[in-house]
Amino acid sequence: MTSPVRIVHISDAHITTRPQFIPRDYNTIIETMKHIPHDFCIFTGDLTQDGLRQDYDLANDLRTQIPSEKIYWIIGNHDSKNGGSDVWEETVGPREFFEVTDDILLVGLDSCVPDRDEGRFGREALDYAKKILSKYSEDRIKIVAFHHHLLPIAKTGRERSNAVDAGDMLSLLLDYGVDAVFTGHKHHPNVSKVEDTIIISAGTMSSYKTRSGGPRTFNYVEITPKEDVKVQIRDIKGSMLLQEVKTITRRFRMVNSAGGVWLRIAQISGTDIGTVWKPNETLLEKGLELVKFTNPNLIVHCGNLTSKGRTTDYEKAVKIIKELNSDYVLCPGPNDLKGYGETLLNKYFDFDRIIEKENSDFYIVNTSSPETEKGVVGRTTLNRLMRHVFSERAKEAGKFHTAIMHHHIIPIPLTRETSALEDAGDVLKAITEAGVNLVLSGHLGRTFCTRVEKTIFVNCNTLSSQFTASLENSFNLIDISTDGAIVVSEIHVPSGFRNITGIFPGIQTV
Ligand SMILES: [Fe+2]
Ligand SMILES: [Fe+2]
Structure with a gap:
């Protein structure tokens, strides 16, 4: 198959007799679609406003007007309100399904929890998707569709109502090399x-x-197997507002690094050093011994150096860091700022700064505050950081930019998205568009790395905190080669066992 698969992607109709639904715009899109040749249509949820019988009666009437030969219907959180998922199954179709043709495999999933805005796939839906993807994947375009957004989206306000197990879904989609994911909701x-x-x-x-x-819109998508995915965001009359073409060159390409290791970073988090509330002291000692043993050029601490930010905690922590005898940067976590912590932090560390090392810039971004586990970067800091990256790029091409923060931006498998970065969508967009090479974070006690656009995101487990979402505490070793390739390894404490968690080819080869 060489010709692209053509898809019209519509979402969030919110049909009701009340003013939340705009019938004029709905009708305009239907008319526009009549003039767009396409193979099928995907609707990604919130067909109705409140999942009520009368909403479904009207919606089931109106949806017959959509001029597509084939439509795949995905349930949304609004369709699941007031027991609406029963009416969906009775009048629209199954909440989970798959379809296999010669060209495509399409899996439709229910990401909704009745009467809640936030989503959850749950173990059964994840297992269902895994089973289908492993059975039918070969030589077909792989498409998965569900309602809730998977990555944070810019210009949508505070990051909220995503799926709590978004990280598990992301990891599954990457493991099975899914080509395109269709979502709605935001x-x-x-x-x-x-x-x-x-x-x-x-x-x-x-x-x-x-x-x-923004205006009401829909997407026109063309997927050319093993080549690219072209997405056109169009207004209701069909005029193109934006076109994005993303190549799908296929994954699992190994690093063919021409040069040796240029920079080795030991990334640690959650040491929780304290005098009253203490870490696991044995793990702390062994962990730091292992960090020293790996001989890094730089130790990056992604937060929660101390357990409670007390004077005695900081005094002990500073002594321990000195003994490491290595270049060291700290980005605070919420524990470090508790009580009088912020003042003490400023006494011992100059954290609000940019560090230059080996043709590389490290930007420390404080996302933490003492009163909450949630994080935020804020618009002022983000603008300042991005302005600096742009000016550095203009001065010197090829400089390697790293942002260091406590909170993660990309959902992490086997954790629950309960304390994410509030402005994650805007931060993600700014960072990927600015061409930041590497983002290091250390929240939720689990190692995970992936690449979004050209930026590599690496989250770190805790080193010696009593809290970890993994079997063992660990830290990350990040080797950056002279051609920009990056290998991320997780070093387990106390065993010292090392496993490679990510291999990313150099930017120029992607
Ligand atoms: Fe919606
Ligand atoms: Fe929704």
Whole structure:
């Protein structure tokens, strides 16, 4: 098959007799679709406003007007309100399904929890998707569709109502090399590339609610196997607002590094050094011994150096860091800022700064505050950081830019998304567009790495905190070669066992 598969992607109709539904715009999109040749249509949820019988009666009437030969229907959180998922199954179709043709495999999933805005796939849906993907993947375009957004989306306000197990879904999609993921929910169009998987979100077609004053939209998508995914975001009359073309060159390409290791970073987090509330002292001692043994050029601490940010905690921590006898940078976590912590931190560390080393810049971004586990970068800091990256890029091409923060931006498998970065969508967009090479974080106690566009994101487990979401505490070793290739390894404490968690080819070879 060489010709592309053509898809119209619509979402979030929010049909009701009340003013939340804009019938005029719905009808305009239907008319526009009549003039767009396409192979099939994907609707990614929120067909109705409130999942009520009368909403479904009207929606089931209106949806017959969509001029597509084939439509795949995905349930949304609004369709699941008021027991609406029963009416969905009775009148629209199954909540989970798959279809296999000669050209495509399409898996449709229910990401909704009845009467809640946030989502959850759950173990059964994840296992279902895994079973189908492993059985039918070969030589077909692999598509997965569900309602909730998978990556944070810029210009949609505070990051919320995503799926709590988004990290597990992301890891599954990457493991099976899914080509395209279709989502809705945020009422704002967006296209991202995670490794070689393209994540496509549609705006709303006919809800009164749009984000950042944007228009109602739909997507026209062309997928050419093993080549690229072309996404056009179009207004309701069909005019193109934005086109994104993302290559799908296929994954699992090994590093063919021409040069040796240029920079070795030991990335640690959650040492929780304290005098009253203490870490596991044995793990702390062994962990730091292992860090020293790996002989890094730089130790990057991604937060929670201390357990409670007390004077005695900092005094002990500073003594321990001195003994490491290595270049060291600290980005604070919420524990470090508790009580009088922020003042003490400023006494011992100059954390609000940019460090230059070996043709590389490290930007320390404080995302933490003492009163909450949640994180935020803030618009002022983000603008300042991005301005600096741009000016450095203009001065000196080829400089390697690393941002260091405590909170993660990309969902992490086997954790729950309960304390994410509030402005994650805007931060992700700014960082990937600015061409930041590496983002290091250390929240939620689990190692994970992936690449979004050209930026590599690495999250770190805790080194010696009593809290870890992994079997053992660990830290990461990040080797950056002279041609920009990056290998991320996790070093387990106390065993010293090393496993490679990510291999990313150099930027110029992607
Ligand atoms: Fe919606
Ligand atoms: Fe929704």
